[in-house]
Amino acid sequence: MKLPFIPENAPYSDTQRAWxxxxxxxxxxxxxxSASSIDASNARSLYILYxxxxxxxxxxxxxxxxxxxxxxxxxxxxxxxxxxxxxxxGMEHLLIITxxxxxxxxxxxxxxxxxxxxxxxxxRLENLKFSVLALGDTSYDLFCQAGIDWDNRxxxxxxxxxxxxxxxxxxxxxxxxxWISEVxxxxxxxxxxxxxxxxxSPSTKSAYNRKNPFPAKLLVNRIVxxxxxxxxTRHYEISITGSGLSYEAGDALCVIPSNxxxxxxxxxxxxxxxxxxxxxxAGELMSLSTALQNYFEIKLPSKExxxxxxxxxxxxxxxxxxxxxxxxxxxxYLWGRDILDLLLQFPQVEFSAAEFINLLKPxxxxxxxxxxxxxxxxxxxxxxxxxxxxxxxxxxHKGVCSTYLADLVDETTPLRIFFTPNNNFRVPNxxxxxxxxxxxxxGIAPFRAFLQERAFRKASGKNWLFFGDRNxxxxxxxxxxxxxxxxxxxxxxxxxxxxRDQAEKIYVQxxxxxxxxxxxxxxxQGGYFFVCGDAYxxxxxxxxxxxxxxxxxxxxxxxxxxDYVNQLKKDKRYVRDVY
Ligand SMILES: Cc1cc2nc3c(=O)[nH]c(=O)nc-3n(C[C@H](O)[C@H](O)[C@H](O)COP(=O)(O)OP(=O)(O)OC[C@H]3O[C@@H](n4cnc5c(N)ncnc54)[C@H](O)[C@@H]3O)c2cc1C
Ligand SMILES: NC(=O)c1ccc[n+]([C@@H]2O[C@H](COP(=O)([O-])OP(=O)(O)OC[C@H]3O[C@@H](n4cnc5c(N)ncnc54)[C@H](OP(=O)(O)O)[C@@H]3O)[C@@H](O)[C@H]2O)c1
Ligand SMILES: Cc1cc2nc3c(=O)[nH]c(=O)nc-3n(C[C@H](O)[C@H](O)[C@H](O)COP(=O)(O)O)c2cc1C
Numbered sequence: 001m002k003l004p005f006i007p008e009n010a011p012y013s014d015t016q017r018a019w020x021x022x023x024x025x026x027x028x029x030x031x032x033x034s035a036s037s038i039d040a041s042n043a044r045s046l047y048i049l050y051x052x053x054x055x056x057x058x059x060x061x062x063x064x065x066x067x068x069x070x071x072x073x074x075x076x077x078x079x080x081x082x083x084x085x086x087x088x089x090g091m092e093h094l095l096i097i098t099x100x101x102x103x104x105x106x107x108x109x110x111x112x113x114x115x116x117x118x119x120x121x122x123x124r125l126e127n128l129k130f131s132v133l134a135l136g137d138t139s140y141d142l143f144c145q146a147g148i149d150w151d152n153r154x155x156x157x158x159x160x161x162x163x164x165x166x167x168x169x170x171x172x173x174x175x176x177x178x179w180i181s182e183v184x185x186x187x188x189x190x191x192x193x194x195x196x197x198x199x200x201s202p203s204t205k206s207a208y209n210r211k212n213p214f215p216a217k218l219l220v221n222r223i224v225x226x227x228x229x230x231x232x233t234r235h236y237e238i239s240i241t242g243s244g245l246s247y248e249a250g251d252a253l254c255v256i257p258s259n260x261x262x263x264x265x266x267x268x269x270x271x272x273x274x275x276x277x278x279x280x281x282a283g284e285l286m287s288l289s290t291a292l293q294n295y296f297e298i299k300l301p302s303k304e305x306x307x308x309x310x311x312x313x314x315x316x317x318x319x320x321x322x323x324x325x326x327x328x329x330x331x332x333y334l335w336g337r338d339i340l341d342l343l344l345q346f347p348q349v350e351f352s353a354a355e356f357i358n359l360l361k362p363x364x365x366x367x368x369x370x371x372x373x374x375x376x377x378x379x380x381x382x383x384x385x386x387x388x389x390x391x392x393x394x395x396x397h398k399g400v401c402s403t404y405l406a407d408l409v410d411e412t413t414p415l416r417i418f419f420t421p422n423n424n425f426r427v428p429n430x431x432x433x434x435x436x437x438x439x440x441x442x443g444i445a446p447f448r449a450f451l452q453e454r455a456f457r458k459a460s461g462k463n464w465l466f467f468g469d470r471n472x473x474x475x476x477x478x479x480x481x482x483x484x485x486x487x488x489x490x491x492x493x494x495x496x497x498x499x500r501d502q503a504e505k506i507y508v509q510x511x512x513x514x515x516x517x518x519x520x521x522x523x524x525q526g527g528y529f530f531v532c533g534d535a536y537x538x539x540x541x542x543x544x545x546x547x548x549x550x551x552x553x554x555x556x557x558x559x560x561x562x563d564y565v566n567q568l569k570k571d572k573r574y575v576r577d578v579y
Contacts, residue, residue: 043074044191046184047091051080051098051110051146053578054252054367055420056172057135061097064180071188079424081109081570085116089123093187094159096150097176099135102535104142106149108576109424112566114146117153128159131183133176134167139300139361141327143167162186170364173211206245208418210365213256214243215414219380221406229474230500232387233442234406235371237380238415247374249449250425250577253381254365256416257404263299263340264292270343277353288353296360299338299400305359306334306342313346336392345393366401367420369532369577371445373452381417384445384477425530425577431459434527436519438542440468440497440508443533446577448478450530455490463490464522466508468497493518508538509545520553528573535578546574 046068050061058079065075073093080098088094101107106114116122132154134147144167151165163186166179208214220237238253247253268275268289275289282295292298301309310318321330339360343349351359372382387406388399398407409415427450428435435454437447444467451463465482469475475498476482485491495511512519523529531542543565551561568574 042192043072044093044188045091046073046075046093046095046187048075048077048095048097049080049083049113050077051096051107051114052424053099053101053107053109055422057097057099057107057133058423059421060133060135060172060176060180061095063176064095064097064184067180067184068187071184073184073188073191079109080113081111081572083113085113085122088113088117089125092127092129094128094130094154095133095183095187096130096147096154097133097135098146098150100140100142100144100146103140104145106146108569110146112569114149117157118149122153122157125154125157125159128154128157129162129187130154130159131161131163131179131186132165133179133183134165135172135176136167136169138169139302143169171362206419208243208245210254210256210418213254213365213416213418214240214245216240216243216381216417217411218405218409218413218415219411221409224384224477226474230470231475232389232406233475233477234385234387235477236383236385236405237372238383238417239380240417241379245419246378247370247381247419248421249370249373249375249427249453250422250446251370251374252367252420252422252577253370253383254367254418254420255401255405256365257363257401258408259293259296259298259363259400260398260403260408261293263398264289267292267298267340267343270340271351271353271356273353279353279357281357288357291357295363296357297363297400298340298360299397300361301334301337301339301342302359302361305339308359309342309346309349312349315346336390336397338397341393341395344395363400365416365418367579369442369445369449371448373449373456375456376452382448384442384448386442422577424572424575427453427457427459428461428528430461430526431457432461434462434464434492434522434525435530436464436466436522436527437530437532438466438508438512439530439532440466440538441533443531443538444478446532447530448481451485451490455485455488462492462522462527464493464495465491466495466497466511468499468506468508468511470498470500472496472498472501507541509541512542512545512549516549516553519549523550523568524554526573528575529568531576531578533578535576539576539578 048061048064050057052058061077065077068075098110099107132147132151134144136144147165147167155161163183166175168175217239218236219239222235223232224235225231225233273288275287277288278285279288279291281291307322310322321333368383368385370381371384385402385405387402389403390397425446435450437450439447447465454463482494486494495515497506497508497511499505499507531539547561547565550556550564551558554564556564565574
């Protein structure tokens with residue numbers, strides 16, 4: 001690629017100049033396709049920082065960059081963890097695109113910059129013009145909180161908001177496109193118009209996405225836990241032949257499910273409907289049963305539905321919970337209760353078909369970490385999925401998508417899928433570096449993919465897997481493969497934590513502590529530390545154990561250990577795929 005020349009007298013601050021030089025020297029070449037034909041001496045830089053866990057914000061940042069190029073701007077797209085606070089202070093035009101994770105928290109790659117920007121020592125940003133696009137999901141209490149925090153903080157530091165923040169729910173594409181189309185011209189206002197306008201190379205985006213999923217064929221559906229296990233985990237293989245699609249180890253596959261027909265029938269009869277009632281949905285008239293089967297979330301109750309049940313029933317307990325603002329108590333009450341449970345619990349509450357539908361959310365896809373390497377398996381995608389099945393409130397309950405895959409899809413059902421790339425979560429480019437992988441339960445999925453990838457690449461680096469589940473006899477999934485990898489030498493070290501094989505629980509983080517000295521040594525050798533699986537308990541405890549290991553075996557204070565971990569994150573050597 002021809003590198004653009006950045007003249008001495010070009011209107012950049014030192015920070016911008018240093019950054020652009022590094023940038024064009026190829027450090028982040030993926031971020032600015034065909035920028036070479038923009039005249040950098042005249043173009044205004046537009047910084048686009050994204051905070052992402054699963055790639056949506058990154059993809060939108062690239063869309064915004066393409067639009068910026070078309071407006072003669074010089075877009076600089078960065079993951080937030082590639083930027084420090086002094087660089088932020090040197091910026092004049094900035095777009096922030098960030099999702100929210102955990103419970104109202106920043107995505108992993110936004111955490112450090114946020115901490116610096118939110119600290120008392122953060123610089124004033126009077127010269128900065130900005131706007132924020134926030135991604136989130138209204139089913140979470142703290143909707144779009146990370147974007148809200150950035151928006152408020154930048155304004156508090158003296159920056160000027162050129163366009164109000166836009167908060168996007170799960171259907172983020174249309175509002176995001178609208179925001180980009182409004183904000184980019186505002187950012188270009190008053191900029192030199194002599195820049196050579198370049199609309200960039202044709203989009204390399206996949207032809208298949210959430211709105212246009214690929215109809216794939218399910219080839220393999222195999223239970224990998226023992227039949228007498230207390231849980232059910234399945235291995236799936238899905239054909240992508242003929243799609244033109246490809247994927248990388250670390251990516252996720254999204255599946256758009258349909259609802260269980262028996263649940264649809266039960267809801268229809270509990271409502272006192274026939275199912276043939278015609279309702280306008282997605283621009284057409286369709287029967288209530290079809291709408292419930294394919295278009296609406298009919299398991300997890302929306303806030304609006306719960307509130308309406310409380311209002312119409314006048315139930316004291318539910319109203320008290322809703323009015324108390326005690327979110328934990330409310331979520332305890334709702335845990336395991338689905339829409340049908342609430343309809344059955346309050347038979348005096350009646351809804352017409354139209355009223356009921358108006359209280360539902362659209363049926364959403366579910367994401368799954370891919371458990372195969374696209375290099376080793378270019379024609380298939382493998383998934384490792386725990387089937388959600390439980391008894392509660394006098395009924396058997398099934399998770400929508402995990403049991404759709406398990407029970408309802410056969411070779412003749414077009415399985416609607418699309419990929420979400422996860423560029424942060426990748427096998428190291430340097431094949432000689434060690435990989436440490438912590439993946440209990442279904443968290444093993446991407447590590448099966450990583451190990452296949454390393455085998456395919458004949459990578460020399462050492463590999464260490466921490467895996468665990470409830471019982472060794474029933475839940476040691478992929479045991480044969482894992483043992484074969486050990487025997488071949490691909491898997492250098494394996495630590496297993498079967499939590500329920502003894503009176504005291506043993507978890508992966510206990511195994512990390514037991515092997516602390518060696519773990520520290522692997523980190524010091526340039527090792528990468530990956531975590532996948534439960535975000536709310538396991539990943540937090542593993543993070544704590546990592547800090548403890550670094551403190552103890554690296555002989556560091558807690559603050560030094562925090563710095564060490566932050567550097568690992570910055571170098572993308574500590575990355576997580578947690579849910
Ligand atoms: C990036 C990402 C990667 C993921 N990768 C994987 C993966 O590799 N493998 C995998 O299995 N999952 C993975 N998941 C989770 C997956 O997306 C789904 O959330 C999971 O399959 C459940 O979806 P479902 O539609 O079957 O259940 P849903 O219909 O969404 O129901 C789940 C809900 O059921 C309730 N519930 C569940 N268990 C119980 C119980 N025991 N008692 C009472 N209530 C309960 C809870 O309210 C829970 O929220 C991933 C998620 C993300 C975001
Ligand atoms: N956020 C979520 O909603 C979420 C997150 C992860 C998984 N899930 C769902 O739960 C189902 C099963 O998931 P799974 O197979 O991945 O895992 P899992 O069954 O939840 O757990 C796997 C192993 O992790 C152990 N574990 C529990 N708490 C832990 C902690 N604090 N630290 C370390 N290990 C801990 C479990 O032990 P014990 O059970 O014996 O304590 C078990 O041995 C799936 O449907 C999945 O989608 C939901
Ligand atoms: C484990 C998990 C936690 C989430 N927590 C929140 C939250 O607290 N608030 C919110 O608005 N959205 C939340 N979301 C939704 C994400 O922000 C949303 O899916 C977003 O589109 C993800 O964008 P990304 O791919 O750029 O990370 C959460 C999603 C997951 C999987």
